[in-house]
Amino acid sequence: MDANMAVIGLLALPFIGAPLTYLADRLALRRGDQPRFGQWIALAILLLSLYCLSVFWFSSPLQQGTWVLVGSVALHWDGLSVLLALTTILLGSAVTLFSGSYLAEEKAHDKYFSLLLLMIGSIIGLGASNDLFNLWLWFELMAVSTYLLVAFYPQEKGSLEAGVKYLVQSAVGSVLILLAISITYTYAGTLQLDGIRARFSDLNSALWVAGVLFVIGFGIKAALVPLHTWLPDAHAQAPSGISAMLSGVVIEAGLVAMLRALMALGAAEIHWGILLMGFGAINMLLGNLLALRQHQIKRLLAFSSVAQVGYMLAGIGVGLAYQQPVALAGGMFHLFTHALMKGLAFLAVGALLYALVLSHRQHTPLTLEDVCGAAQRYPLASLTLAIALLGLGGLPPLAGFMSKWQILVGGFSAQTDASVALMILAGLNSVLSLGYYAPIVNRLYRHQPSEAVLRGNPVPNVMILPLLILSLGILVLGFVPSLMNPINDWAALSVLGLGMH
Amino acid sequence: MLYALIGVGALGCAIAAVITKRLLLSAIWLAFTSALVALEMYLLGGPFIAVIELSVGAGLVTVLFVFAINLTGEENTYHSPSVLKGLALGCLLACLALTGYWVLPPTLVSPSNPDTQPLATILWEGRRLDIWLQAFLIFAGALTVLGLLRSAPQETSHKEENPDGLP
């Protein structure tokens, strides 16, 4: 198997798997069984994809990537695509492993894994697309496959409401993106990202407007403040596995898509960089302040995602504005570690939610009060949640610290007032975020369990396994952060358009 | 001139669709807008897309709307005055004006490398990845609709606390 085959396998596998998964689960449901096979088919597909990705990684000449031409639409596998695919597949596997038992109380979850695979497949494709319109199509496929997953409990008011808001706001974003694409196409005469980039050394005002529309349109999915309003609702209401995916990869996919589109208009990259730096500052500050007073854990985590996107934006923004590959690589590294940490946080909360609420066939949200003393009965779920939260708060030696460090190094290396000020803000925000992460950890380790904990059911081992795997990843990356260096650096170079040929 | 006339017609129908109080009428105005947009497309030299727009946009979608309105029932949709209304209009007009102003430079028309490939080739060969993706989008959409419309056993038990949204 060579790089080309591996890439095609990577693209095709989830889409082959999706109908299979649905069929398997649907048939089981028709026979009156619990859907069971779908989960394992999906997991097998994802592991195969991971294998394909590793084959690609080891057989492809680095720093160059692989081109796949389907008709006139090109897919370009470079660092950014590989990073996004890796993140998605890893987190997707953990979520798949986790979700089977999580959904055990739901009668009909036959569509869950199928849609999950579609979502994963679309994100993998999105990362590689080299055609502006095709990029949007992947993006839209990702959105459509998540609508049901967000509104997964349509008998629940909150879930439905979150779904509606998510759908309508996504639709607005989608229209703005399309508008931008049509403008770009009008003036560039081509849809190929590298073609557009090569064509302009200076942008006319219409292309600037297109850039702005890209920022806003993709920014809705990437949760730039103030476009983030769908996020806390959707992340809090979706099943926990989906919350993990939404927080861990979907908003990042929005970010990656935005970067791809903006880099086509790379002649103004300095300005895009400064714009993203501004959004980074606002995101960090508002995300943290809004999370500070939340009582529902999943909503709190959702707001913390807004803040964490701010760090990525800060790294990427500095990278673009001051041509700092280190900062860009830091942003990419944070994208990856955030997926691990926030994925773990949502899954661990999900395990507690399952034990305390869902297994009683209820759907009330999990509050801070509910998890008091959870460590007494659920030591592993609590420990992994604590690791995830402290990692998100940037405490070493967890992965989140190292990725933030790299962003900070990038910001300082730029040696400009704006970037250093932004980094100082990032540092202060990191401390502020501990103001809401630490109390949760304290609550987990109380001696006096809450009533919810006392009534709670046990957590199945198969739900704990992905938690342990993700925590291990977070710890290992905390001690040996340079493991991710090759991918991060390559991704950064790909964004800057360096090292392509 | 013809473009402008049809355009104004389309905009008028769109406004009518928005301000009409009855949902069914609104859907029908939408169909008219669609038809006029299709006409505009035809005049621009896109007969193929005009037909599709006419059949899907004005036909299928309207049927869907009628179907959905039948399911949900008509509902009083007065626009109550709110702070938002004026604010939104102002902000929107500013956005559109600025966008329009900057998108329109003196030299709008720049026909570069006219491509003479037939549409079928472009659609089925050049953009076949898009076609594949559409197929999966339809699959995802179908799953979503099935999931949303399946009857949930719990729903009946929630009926009592239901009417808090009703006027």
Add this chain to the structure above:
Amino acid sequence: MDYLDGVTILLVVLGLVGIGIYTLMISRSLIKIIIGMQLMVKGVLLAFVLAGRISGNMGLGQSLALTIIVVDTIVAVVALAMAVRVRRRFGTLDPRALTTLRR
């Protein structure tokens, strides 16, 4: 087609998108909101056909617009299904009833 026609169509595009977005904000029925989404997309379709015309590649413009129509119809169907669900669950279509999640 001359320059002025291009300008006219662009204004129509922006007008349709604007009316659509405005509907999303002021409407008190989810169905109407979906109609607003449709209106926005009509504008975008026109923009793509115009773009195809200007860049001299009508085929591409049309095929892109076709894809958009398909995608948009799917989204509309999903949205309508959600609206039906909302009507059943909330007893109303008014988006202002959808505020259980806030702050």
Add this chain to the structure above:
Amino acid sequence: MINGWLLLLPIGIPWLGCLAVWLVGDRRPRLQHTLAVIFSILAGVAGLALIPWSTQRLTLLLSLGGIFDAFRLATDGLSVFLTVVATVIGSLAVIFSVDYMHGEHSLGRYYAFVLFFIGSMSGLVLTTSLLWMFVFWELTALCSYALIAFHNDDPKAVRGGIKALIMTQLGGLGLLFGALWLYTYTGSYDIPQFLGSPNSVPPTVLSWMAFGFLIAAAAKSAQFPFQTWLPDAMEAPTPVSALIHAATMVNAGVYLLARFYPAFEAVPGWRFAVMVVGMLSAFLAALMALVSFDLKRVLAYSTVSQLGFMVYAVGAGGVFASQFHLMSHSVFKALLFLAAGAVIHALGTRDMRQMGGLGPSMPFTHVVFTLGALALAGIPVLNGFWSKELILEVGLGHGNPTWIVSLMILSTGLTAAYTVRMVAMVFYGRGHQDHHEAHDAGTAMKTALIPLAAGTLTTWLLLGPFYASLKLSLPHHKLELNAVWEEAVGKAGVSEWEMTFKVGLEILREPSTYLVLLVVVLGVAAWLGRARLASLIATFRGVEKAAQASFGFEAINEVVVQAVQRAGEALRATQTGYLAWNIFAILLGWLVVLILTMLGRAG
């Protein structure tokens, strides 16, 4: 060099122990106690085993690549000394805990974090990479937070823990930014390289770094104006207070300043700022200790005050004096805290007004506590006397401002006064009814207290060897005791032990020593004769009130916290939940970005 791996032992052994204790689980507390003691003693041995390398450099370098540079460990006099302090006092605290924590909940979490702390502290002092120094720095803060908030059900403990975490983190940003600047200009985090050529960093940035490090050190060592977290940290179990909040972690700030002294020495205003920070902490905290009634809080304020002495010493140019006092203080303050722990364990209260007359019922504790108290007060010949004298000698020389050193001498008087007050309130006077059956320290407690008491009597004898090892192994520090003494004691052929006595004699020969002793005696006398001085004391009522309110710093903290919380709460109103407003927000974003971008394009 295979021996480099030796350096991992003081870090690795406690961490392994941490894992082991946690894996054993809370159902087997006896095994947990045993394992914790074994691993901590092994760590202590590993720490002591490094002593031969205190003068020769033993290094370990694990390359990480990219911007993460390398994981570097190296020994010199300073790092070996602090490793020994961390591991040895750590193992004594663990032994003490066997009695103190008997029958407690969640022992696994307790021991795991204590052992984790010991390893992290060793790492903090052994590493020579600023990145990893920051990592270990934060790890110690994490352990401190987890252990302060060990009794999670008590809101005071939780608040204290989070406060400590956030304040040290906030200060830690100074270190963080300093490290980033260092990397920006030199492309490495290597500390010795930086100390050798501080001019590789531009002067303005160097001064930013210098003051950033000062902030970090002040936050970690609970110095002015960050001193408020340490008293609140006293909610931790007492062995933890002894280990982390008296003997080791809080020293990290002083260590940082001492370590980087050669680089920042020449930064304008830096030494003065360090001196002022130290002086204010020493003086204000001593006043607060004088009026506090909580036994552990008195000790906490006294820790702040003594750390102030060390910080002052660094600023005054006496790096050795500060480290020597650090050594004395670690020993006698650990002793005081652990002895206080025995008292608290016996009585179940920390309020000194509820104590009194405990001398007869707790004879052993009485003796060791008094010993520690005398050392704290600076009474000869205990270790605290010599090291404090050294600091004041440095302060009087080197052209340091006299008004600052005068205030420092005044602080020694205050120290003596609050020490006497503390001992009197706890062990003398009228006994309390319900405390007659108070039991003395248990076996494990005694096992831990005896070495510390012995140390309090003897560690000053190490002056010569300690000085020699620091002088040999810190090439950039240009250590000297005193120009005159250097001549007297530094002659060739003088052995290290002889040097101790020569320096001791020099100290005894200095007239200023007697001035300080006089102040100490006055301090004691002032407390004993407080009835006669009533009118004089009355004039200081205002100071007392202010001291009890910790000079308004608590209020400032409170205001900041409240403001942030309010901002968070107020902002929640923007999340209306209305779809229409959400879309309006998108429009607003569009408009603003459009305008900004176009302005940017024009500009």
